[in-house]
Amino acid sequence: MTGRQPLRIPRILPGLTPRNAARETLAGVTLLAIAVPLNIGYAQIAGLPPTAGLYALIVPAIVYALIVSSRQLVASPDAAAAALVASSLGGLAVAGSQDYLVLAFAQAIIAGVIFVLCAVFKLGFLASFLSKPILVGFVGGLALDILVSQIAKMLGVKIDSGGEFVDKVAGVVTGIPTANLWSIVIAAGSVVVLVVGRRIARVVPWALVVLIVSTVVVVATGLEAFGVSVLGTVEAGPPTLTWPVIDWVTWLQLVPSAIALALVTMAEGLLVARSYGEKRGYPTSPNRDLLAFGAGNIAAGATGGFTVGSSTSRTAAMDQAGSRTQLPSLVAAVGTLALVLFGTALLEHIPSPAIGAIVAIAILPLLGVRDFIALWRQDRFEFAVGAVCFLGALLLGPIAGIVLAFVLALINLAKRAANPAVDILSDDDTPGDSVLPDAGRAPTSASGVVVVRFAAPLFFANATVFEEAIRKAAGSRPPASEPEVGPPATPADAPAPAPVRDLVLDLEAVTDIDVTGAESFHSTRDWLTTHGVALHYSRLRPDLRAKLAHYDLLDGVDVYATNRDAVAALTSR
Structure with missing residues (x-):
């Protein structure tokens, strides 16, 4: 035996029920007056x-x-x-x-x-x-x-x-x-x-x-x-x-x-x-x-x-x-x-x-x-x-x-996209602890490895910013043969910064790349090679991987799952 079914109003108007019908009708009169x-x-x-x-x-x-x-x-x-x-x-x-x-x-x-x-x-x-x-x-x-x-x-x-x-x-x-x-x-x-x-x-x-x-x-x-x-x-x-x-x-x-x-x-x-x-x-x-x-x-x-x-x-x-x-x-x-x-x-x-x-x-x-x-x-x-x-x-x-x-x-x-954040990261991927206080300064370890995160799609409006940021990061440590001028930037007992030999590019925030960005990427990679710096990728998105392959930007580049994996592998060599 089934009980009495409650009265249901057809769902032509979502939210309308017998309980609120009177209130909704009165609101309609108010709307008419307004x-x-x-x-x-x-x-x-x-x-x-x-x-x-x-x-x-x-x-x-x-x-x-x-x-x-x-x-x-x-x-x-x-x-x-x-x-x-x-x-x-x-x-x-x-x-x-x-x-x-x-x-x-x-x-x-x-x-x-x-x-x-x-x-x-x-x-x-x-x-x-x-x-x-x-x-x-x-x-x-x-x-x-x-x-x-x-x-x-x-x-x-x-x-x-x-x-x-x-x-x-x-x-x-x-x-x-x-x-x-x-x-x-x-x-x-x-x-x-x-x-x-x-x-x-x-x-x-x-x-x-x-x-x-x-x-x-x-x-x-x-x-x-x-x-x-x-x-x-x-x-x-x-x-x-x-x-x-x-x-x-x-x-x-x-x-x-x-x-x-x-x-x-x-x-x-x-x-x-x-x-x-x-x-x-x-x-x-x-x-x-x-x-x-x-x-x-x-x-x-x-x-x-x-x-x-x-x-x-x-x-x-x-x-x-x-x-x-x-x-x-x-x-x-x-x-x-x-x-x-x-x-x-x-x-x-x-x-x-x-x-x-x-x-x-x-x-x-x-x-x-x-x-x-x-x-x-x-x-x-x-x-x-x-x-x-x-x-x-x-x-x-x-x-x-x-x-x-x-x-x-x-x-x-364009103004906002042309000036994305560029972070120099530590060896740790933990949010909040990974970005160093000075984004233009490389990590203080003597490993010769620098991790850079470009926090935007790479396209025509920020391609120049990308190129300059990578070159600055790669050249942020003086070569070993050139002594630093001026007071030391680190405590006396800290390891001396080594010349950059490996640059890991964190691509987690790079969701897209256009033709101009790809050309800038090629130019940057050639510059790094000329200066003896090896380029590596970390946290690469599958959709971006396909685009990098399309633009011939994957050949000869190691890809790591995390920044920590990249630094560990590169410093152990």
Whole structure:
């Protein structure tokens, strides 16, 4: 006789159980309250109608939630994506026009295809090129650009939101005399509610509170007649399947910006997904997450939305609300669908200054002030990298900024790889005891054997360093016929250092070698032979052994399992 089986929820949403279903549903209501005002604001930043931001919360969110491996990462248009869309499409069509809207759809589809290709070919590692300083600087530059536009909206000043940063700042400054007093009052009140309210009760959706209260005030007092700008008519109706019809040249023009969108989302989204997975104890799959982003963006472009990225702030809000599944995204999608079907009339009188205040407060953390302070204290070079990316994204534009970010990433990588650690080892392989205090000094025994460890793959960027390090190590002891000049380097009773006759190259940390490195290796071996120094290898990896054989670097060279074995064999001869 079998007992009663417990109720099981299908594993469509990992982590969802009957016990936490109510909590996850409530978190979904909170997400809806947070996402609706933000997505309306981000759509405006991108130069798109409010429905583009709302539609991105419906089908794309559902598709993403059902595919992604992360149980918590929230996918939605964000500030960086909105800024990239505005800057990249501004030169191709007039913001707000039908052509502009079609280009935004096509851009989302291209970004989705890029995500899918990255998932199929397992290219998620490309996001690693955007290090934290680069990401902080790039996103911070975009955030400041957006902030200026929102300040103009809060002041009631008209500026070209698609213009250059300097022009926007000039527009705000010169427009201050024309600022609308009531817009300033609404914006100031909204900021106070958002900031103070968050300190009092973080679980309350203060952005929604601000929208409701400010809308009621505007409608009740007729402030539109006094120059307060409002959202305006929002088209009602569900998202419908569509496909952008543009010529192939325009498709190609959208590829660079779509790549930039994909890279920024990859770098931030995969990092956040992994960190929450580790924090909450569930596995994540980067390539599956990329596939989810791809499917979500294709769905966005095909249903009237725009590019979907990862929302760090909303993910953090859901984590604080106790959510550990993707159910909140599904609840928010259903709620948004109900809103576009039956409640768009409620959105028409939302004051623009309130939307500007909500977006401004939301993107303030993206400026990365604390991160820049930490970088300044920890590593001035990394700080400089972040600062250059910040200025590049701000002054050159997001597309040029992302190219600059990759160039800086490659420079940073080459800088570090070109100066690897080169250790002169003792006879002991024990970590922590094997490296001598002075890496440029050979062991003090009189054996004539020196062990050198090159701690990096050998390739074009560090081949010269390798060659110089080996020659220095081999010549670090004076020949026996030449007396040392100056005070003795060792105590009087210590054995006199012998000329180097055997050099053991510890290859444990050398994981690869390229053609330039092989040529440098040949040159170094010839130099050692000319100077009467025999070359030997220790701790050679099987994969590197094959490469050394391919480059004819194994012939006539003894290979030892450990440094201790090498020194013992060579000193006993």
